[in-house]
Structure formats: C-alpha cells, structure tokens
Amino acid sequence: MRVESYQSMPIRPQVRDVLIRIGAPRTQDAALIEKAKQTIAPLRPYGLLTLIPIDVQAQQVDFQGRVMRSEKLARYLQGCSHALLMVSTLKQPVCDRIHQLMENGQSDEGIWLDAAASVAADTGLDFMIAAQQKKLEKQGMRTLSWRYSPGYGDLPLENQQILYDYLGAQSLGIRLTSSYMLLPEKSVMAICGVQTCR
Numbered sequence: 001m002r003v004e005s006y007q008s009m010p011i012r013p014q015v016r017d018v019l020i021r022i023g024a025p026r027t028q029d030a031a032l033i034e035k036a037k038q039t040i041a042p043l044r045p046y047g048l049l050t051l052i053p054i055d056v057q058a059q060q061v062d063f064q065g066r067v068m069r070s071e072k073l074a075r076y077l078q079g080c081s082h083a084l085l086m087v088s089t090l091k092q093p094v095c096d097r098i099h100q101l102m103e104n105g106q107s108d109e110g111i112w113l114d115a116a117a118s119v120a121a122d123t124g125l126d127f128m129i130a131a132q133q134k135k136l137e138k139q140g141m142r143t144l145s146w147r148y149s150p151g152y153g154d155l156p157l158e159n160q161q162i163l164y165d166y167l168g169a170q171s172l173g174i175r176l177t178s179s180y181m182l183l184p185e186k187s188v189m190a191i192c193g194v195q196t197c198r
Contacts, residue, residue: 001064003167006047006128009088013040013116013123021115039116043094045124048167049086049132051194056080066162072153073191076144080193084132084143085163088124089172089187090117117186125190136194144193150180157181163189 018036019025027033055062056077060069063083077083094117101110125147133143150159157180163169164176167189175183182189 001050001052001166003048003050004128005171006045006049006124006131008044009047009124009127011043011045011120011123011127013043013119015040017119017122018112018115021118022111035112036116039112040120043090043116043120045088045090045121045127046172047086047088047124047128048169048172049084049128050166051082051084051132051136052166054080054083063162063166066166068150068155068159068162070153070155070159073148073155076148077191077193080144080195082141082194084129084192084194085166085189086125086128086192087163087167087169087172087174087182087187087189088121088128089174089182089184090121091173092184095184095186121186121188125188125192129192137197140197141194142197144195147190147192149188149190160189163191 015033015036018040019027019032024032052063054077056074059071059074060067061074061077098110098114098117101113129143136142151157160176160180174187177183
C-alpha cells in the first residue's frame with residue numbers, strides 16, 4: 001500500500017465558504033470579500049492519501065483487517081471496491097498564529113485566519129480527490145461525489161486511529177490525542193469511496 005504525499009497544495013478555496021464561517025454568507029461587501037481572499041491566499045495545506053481495498057458488509061467496513069463499525073458508512077460505501085483514505089493539514093505555525101492573534105487582542109484577525117484555515121484544510125481533501133480522479137479513470141474507476149469522516153453519523157471519532165495508522169500521519173507532524181482529536185487543530189481526515197466504472 002503506497003501513501004502519496006502532497007506538499008504545499010495550490011488549492012483554490014471558495015471565498016463564500018470563509019464568509020459562511022465568519023457568519024456573513026450573503027454579504028456583497030467588497031471589503032469583506034477582499035479580506036477573505038487575502039486571508040486565504042497564503043494558506044497551502046499538506047496532505048497524505050492512500051488507496052485501499054475494502055470489504056463492505058451490512059453494518060461495517062473492513063479496511064484490510066481494520067474494521068469500522070457503522071451502518072451509515074457501510075451504506076455510503078455500498079458498491080465500492082476501494083476507498084481513498086486521506087488527511088489534510090495546515091501545520092502548527094498557522095494554529096500558533098491564530099492563538100497568538102487571539103491572545104494579543106487581535107481577535108478579529110484571529111477569527112478570519114481561523115475560518116480561512118478551516119476552509120483551506122478541507123479544500124486540501126478536495127484537491128487530492130481531484131488529483132486521484134484522473135489516475136483512477138485510467139484504471140476504470142471513479143470516486144464518489146462526497147466523502148465521509150470519523151465523528152459524523154454513527155462512525156465514532158476513535159476510527160481516526162485507523163486512518164492515522166494507515167497514512168502514517170505523524171510524518172506531517174500530526175498527533176492524535178487520547179480522545180482521538182487531531183493536532184494541529186486545522187487537520188482533517190476523510191474516506192472517499194471508489195467504484196469500478198461500468
């Protein structure tokens with residue numbers, strides 16, 4: 001099983017997603033829109049991704065001997081022969097900067113950076129899926145149109161341990177706490193189903 005590394009991804013996140021996170025989803029204010037663009041621009045997430053065969057059963061999914069028990073995940077992956085496991089992160093200096101801004105009384109700037117960093121990390125997952133899609137098409141496969149993460153639905157957060165282990169996420173400086181939270185905070189893991197094209 002080969003793990004692919006993505007360094008400083010040239011993502012193109014949606015400005016609207018940042019505005020949604022700061023509570024101004026419908027704004028037409030040019031200054032706010034420009035602020036969102038400027039905050040996003042320097043953020044470049046890092047990522048890891050691997051393609052793994054899966055065995056989907058009624059209420060669980062077997063990832064080559066590591067089992068995730070979740071009826072909703074099994075339903076999501078129904079008809080899939082493989083899954084992409086991935087992690088996207090903005091490294092610790094970005095999180096440190098957010099905390100520094102908050103502690104130094106620059107909460108407005110901190111809120112902007114916090115929102116943009118969340119969107120950037122999430123967009124890193126989309127970037128990796130899009131890059132893989134081109135490769136998969138050549139093998140007669142395609143990804144599902146959305147992804148699934150531990151902590152959603154009936155998939156306990158503890159399943160992040162399986163993704164963490166398979167990806168070797170520590171190589172990006174990512175840590176998993178005893179409560180299965182990811183550090184740096186602007187890190188996100190996901191599973192994307194892969195089907196054989198008919």
